[in-house]
Amino acid sequence: MKIVLDFDDTIFNTHQMMAELVKISEKAGFTESEFWLAFKDNKEKVKDIDVKVIVEFLYKNSAMKIFSYKKEEIIEEMASVFLRLKEFVYPDFSDFVNCFEKKDLVILSIGKNNFQEEKIKNSGVQNFFNEIIIIPEDKVGKFKFLLQNSGDEKIFFIEDSAFHIDQVKKEFPQVVSFKIERSQGKNIETKSELTDYVVKDLEEAKKIIFGLIDNRC
Secondary structure, eight states, X not given: OEEEEOSBTTTBOHHHHHHHHHHHHHHTTOOHXXXXXXXXXXXXXXXXXXXXXXXXXXXXXXXXXSOSSOHHHHHXXXXXXXXXXXGGBXXXXXXXXXXXXXXXXXXXXXXXXXXXXXXXXXXTOGGGOXXXXXXXXXXXXXXXXXXXXXXXXXXXXXXXXXXXXXXXXXXXXXXXXXXXXXXXXXXXXOOOSSOSEEESSHHHHHXXXXXXXXXXX
């Protein structure tokens, strides 16, 4: 058996982390809409989050003429959020992973640079997984590799993105997929055409998996 989990909005409360960054920018006098414009610019440039890129955009493009904080102060305060990422791990994560063997657990996450790797590391979850895979965009290729090396094992996939679920299911219909819809997840409104189950959290996913493998925690 292999259980492949996405990271953002599945294990990790990305919404809460972003709210912290918005709060810091608002404290410095920028509006929430200005922050999201800066974040969009950041994503176009570096895919992942780079607070230096965000803050540079804010100071360059804001309607404000006089700033209460120096750029370095805002960068430092935003960067400090990434030192306490354990706070943003969903509370049902610990119970979920403790019900399965480490050898069966894999993280498969989208990321373009070292930021995603550092985010997972600083969240404190990496020691629960046999493998952590970070890729630029396409999850299908990694499932091909996992299936080639899994024999007759069941493969479970827990993911919030309908796009990635449907991509994987089209190629590998034997993968048992769960679209997780956290209350604040960014993909809660998107609907998967091919997912096997829609769940609200990891607790619900765990119960279904145990029913399918005839086991329990």
